[in-house]
Amino acid sequence: MTSAAPTSTPVTAPGHEEAARATPSLARRTLDVFTGNKLALTGVVLLALLLLFSYVGPLLYDTEQTHTDLSRANLSPGTEGHLLGTTDLGYDMVGRLMVAGQTSLEIGLAAGLLATLFGTVYGAVSGYFGGWVDAALMRITDAALAIPAMFLLVVVAAIITPSKGVLILVIAAVAWLSPARLVRGEALSLRNREYVQAMRMMGGGGARAVFKHIVPNAIGTVIVNCTFQIADAILYVSYLAFLGLSIPPPSADWGSMLSAGITYTQNGYWWLIFPPGIAIVLVVAAFNFIGDGLRDAFEVRLRK
Amino acid sequence: MRSLKAAAAAVLVLAALTGCTREGGRVDMGPTGGVPVEGGTATMALPPNATPNWIFPIGPPGYGASYNAGIQFLLFMPVYDAVLDRKNGELTTHGPSTLGLQPRYSDGNKTVTLPLRKGVKWSDGKPVTARDLEFWFNLVKANKAQWGAYSVGTMPDNIKAFETVDDHTVRLRLDRAYNPDWFTANQLTRMRALPQHAWGARIDGGPVGDFDRIEKGAKEVFARLTRHGKSLGSYGSDPLWKTVNGPWKLAGWRDSGQVTIVPNEKFTGPQSERPHLDKVVFKPFTTADSEYNVLRSGGVDYGYIPPSVMAQKGRFEDKGYRVDPWEGWAATYIVYNFNSTHAGPLMRQLYIRQAMQHLVDQKAMSDVIWQGSATPTLGPVPVTPKSQYLSKAMERDRYPFSVAKAKSLLTARGWETRDGTARCVRPGAGADRCGEGIEGNDPLELTLLSQSGSTETTNMMQELKSSLSKAGIDLTVRQQPLNSVLGNSVPCTAKDPGCDWDMSFFGTAGSWYYPLNPSGEQLFSTGASANFGNYSDKKADRVIRAVQYSPDMKAVHEYGEYLAEQLPVMWMPNPAYQVSVIRNDLRGIEQNPTVTFSPQDWYFVKHADKSDKNDKKNADKKEADQ
Numbered sequence: 001m002t003s004a005a006p007t008s009t010p011v012t013a014p015g016h017e018e019a020a021r022a023t024p025s026l027a028r029r030t031l032d033v034f035t036g037n038k039l040a041l042t043g044v045v046l047l048a049l050l051l052l053f054s055y056v057g058p059l060l061y062d063t064e065q066t067h068t069d070l071s072r073a074n075l076s077p078g079t080e081g082h083l084l085g086t087t088d089l090g091y092d093m094v095g096r097l098m099v100a101g102q103t104s105l106e107i108g109l110a111a112g113l114l115a116t117l118f119g120t121v122y123g124a125v126s127g128y129f130g131g132w133v134d135a136a137l138m139r140i141t142d143a144a145l146a147i148p149a150m151f152l153l154v155v156v157a158a159i160i161t162p163s164k165g166v167l168i169l170v171i172a173a174v175a176w177l178s179p180a181r182l183v184r185g186e187a188l189s190l191r192n193r194e195y196v197q198a199m200r201m202m203g204g205g206g207a208r209a210v211f212k213h214i215v216p217n218a219i220g221t222v223i224v225n226c227t228f229q230i231a232d233a234i235l236y237v238s239y240l241a242f243l244g245l246s247i248p249p250p251s252a253d254w255g256s257m258l259s260a261g262i263t264y265t266q267n268g269y270w271w272l273i274f275p276p277g278i279a280i281v282l283v284v285a286a287f288n289f290i291g292d293g294l295r296d297a298f299e300v301r302l303r304k
Numbered sequence: 305m306r307s308l309k310a311a312a313a314a315v316l317v318l319a320a321l322t323g324c325t326r327e328g329g330r331v332d333m334g335p336t337g338g339v340p341v342e343g344g345t346a347t348m349a350l351p352p353n354a355t356p357n358w359i360f361p362i363g364p365p366g367y368g369a370s371y372n373a374g375i376q377f378l379l380f381m382p383v384y385d386a387v388l389d390r391k392n393g394e395l396t397t398h399g400p401s402t403l404g405l406q407p408r409y410s411d412g413n414k415t416v417t418l419p420l421r422k423g424v425k426w427s428d429g430k431p432v433t434a435r436d437l438e439f440w441f442n443l444v445k446a447n448k449a450q451w452g453a454y455s456v457g458t459m460p461d462n463i464k465a466f467e468t469v470d471d472h473t474v475r476l477r478l479d480r481a482y483n484p485d486w487f488t489a490n491q492l493t494r495m496r497a498l499p500q501h502a503w504g505a506r507i508d509g510g511p512v513g514d515f516d517r518i519e520k521g522a523k524e525v526f527a528r529l530t531r532h533g534k535s536l537g538s539y540g541s542d543p544l545w546k547t548v549n550g551p552w553k554l555a556g557w558r559d560s561g562q563v564t565i566v567p568n569e570k571f572t573g574p575q576s577e578r579p580h581l582d583k584v585v586f587k588p589f590t591t592a593d594s595e596y597n598v599l600r601s602g603g604v605d606y607g608y609i610p611p612s613v614m615a616q617k618g619r620f621e622d623k624g625y626r627v628d629p630w631e632g633w634a635a636t637y638i639v640y641n642f643n644s645t646h647a648g649p650l651m652r653q654l655y656i657r658q659a660m661q662h663l664v665d666q667k668a669m670s671d672v673i674w675q676g677s678a679t680p681t682l683g684p685v686p687v688t689p690k691s692q693y694l695s696k697a698m699e700r701d702r703y704p705f706s707v708a709k710a711k712s713l714l715t716a717r718g719w720e721t722r723d724g725t726a727r728c729v730r731p732g733a734g735a736d737r738c739g740e741g742i743e744g745n746d747p748l749e750l751t752l753l754s755q756s757g758s759t760e761t762t763n764m765m766q767e768l769k770s771s772l773s774k775a776g777i778d779l780t781v782r783q784q785p786l787n788s789v790l791g792n793s794v795p796c797t798a799k800d801p802g803c804d805w806d807m808s809f810f811g812t813a814g815s816w817y818y819p820l821n822p823s824g825e826q827l828f829s830t831g832a833s834a835n836f837g838n839y840s841d842k843k844a845d846r847v848i849r850a851v852q853y854s855p856d857m858k859a860v861h862e863y864g865e866y867l868a869e870q871l872p873v874m875w876m877p878n879p880a881y882q883v884s885v886i887r888n889d890l891r892g893i894e895q896n897p898t899v900t901f902s903p904q905d906w907y908f909v910k911h912a913d914k915s916d917k918n919d920k921k922n923a924d925k926k927e928a929d930q
Binding site for chain 2: 066067068070071073088089161248249250260263264266267
């Protein structure tokens, strides 16, 4: 009978080892939930592909996207080396989709982020301070919500010549209401937590409470909402472009491409309609999948 | 029936003579063949947002739309109008459909005598006489500010005396000698004959009298008629509008703008003007898309399609329609603002305007963007249909598309392209310098206000921007709704707020529709009402005045050639008024370039093509819809 040789590994209590294995970091657990969601991963892959297509694509597939060429207008796919044909002004369709993708994604991301940022701070201030501040700020929100967003967008875009900056501001100006209300709800609950009360008893001010405690603790809600805001903003860009209120040419976005293509429905020029339409569907779906995945990931009950 | 056959035969002969085409500069007479039949209902689609809203032949400002005038002419015979001369297929000012016969000029063209057609009666049996013209003249003279067609110095200001020679002859003493062609085409065509015996009361139910012969009375009579004119809902029942002398009378006028006319059984005008159809319906549409859908479902006999659908012409032809662009007697252009705060000095340089015109590829735009439904504009006088006003020299494109020529014009005057934008490197007023008011290093940057809502216009502006950039001209296109563009493109001086617009385009359906004589006194004369860009040139003023005053046709040619060269505006492709889609078995349609219509010439034929099989069914369906 030989005795067992002592092991070189440090001895830990069996209970502690199990506990260490069972409780990975918060970020790790969040990531695990997110990566376990197949739709969320699909969204990430889709978004990555669309970003690559829009930003890396033009480096690999160089086309003339500044000057028109009427002699090559409306060529069908595969003609004269144009993979997806040409537009009604002779632009290569694949190259146009890349350029348009940059505009749609940039406006969508910027407007979504701006709306979320402003809405978050607005909602946090309203919820944390409460009382007449909350009442005043929320009545403003209610009033703004009563005006149809599309109506406002069309009016503003018709008055001001649309540019990237203008569209970002205009879309953000109507999109911040939703995150503001959501974060205000969170703030109403968070402001009564012990750590917030403790900070106040120690002389902490309102700004510190909002930016150090309320906003960081509502970050899950904020991030999830942000993805939906981006998807909505991309749709708004498309709506406006469809109504003829897009950035002046030679810039393009997927919405204005779709709008131009619809004109030729009767002519059977499908390549002017389906590619930008599919691109809009894919990018909106990607952000929604990611948003759904993040919502699950931030849901405490789903974390293992 | 006999007259119908005669008309059909005449059309056949004319078709053989003219080839039924616009290529020879004549008005298209449409297809021939089939057996003409009397009766039937034809439905015509009105342009998008065109809502007929005025019946009284003296239209106040804002009510002078062509569709209002077109319908009025069917109820009230015009004295003179742009009508088709069937002998040579060209437009003239008088014919079977007009009350006036060939006007006679005398006294060195200071007097004009207007003989009126005899035997024409109002629908209540009273004869149409010179008194009815005098009634119109008195009303217009006393209420000219309320008349939409009035502009200072023209009718009635230019008539010193209105004299009645006899019941069927009127003599006008003019304030000076005028070019008879211009005066007839652009002034006498404004005259109307109104039923004085029925409309001459000052108040409703009051006695009819010669109240119009004194100014106060004329104002009262006019006010009463205008009041009735404003009551759109009562047009169908108001007894005032039942006294007509045209080939048609009103059967219904809905608030929505749908107008139904039926033959005036008491029409006493020429036999050839008697309607063949039982009923004509003018149907309004709020959008071109809604019209297109109704057209595809067979809901209109005479409609239109957007130019982008021209490629699908064959589909409509297979369904028993013909597709025929309706060319307007119009010019299409981009207005230059010569007083623009920023670009005024640039616009005032002829060489810059010439360089820019060289960069407008009108042929490619017409063929590709407008799918062949537009024609290049080469000057102020329309190139199609051909006319006596067009000289050989005017048919030549002075500024063919050429980037190289544009670049050389700019380089020769001291412009150098850096980072894609041309900049002035030789400022000053010399022959090889940029020009007065242009500073050193000034960029060639311009802003264009363009109407939104049309794919063709948007594409045209993209193409223009692209072409201009090839010569270093940076064009920013701002698209706005039509009303905003018109509201912002008002004449101004450099110091006025809002005078920062450099160029403006509002010509998706043609910028300017001329009366028969394409003179430019309203467009290009210094200070003219429609001279939005404040173009001012002494020689231009002189040649324009010559068109109004000189009987020599050379005056029109000189005016056309000079302005084609001087480029008071940027000439752009002139689109068709509409791309018409007409049922094959509906015949007799002449698409008058002055965009009036004559449904009294329309008739259905049997055995036109396979679509005839469904004629009865379609007619019954339309009847039920209405």
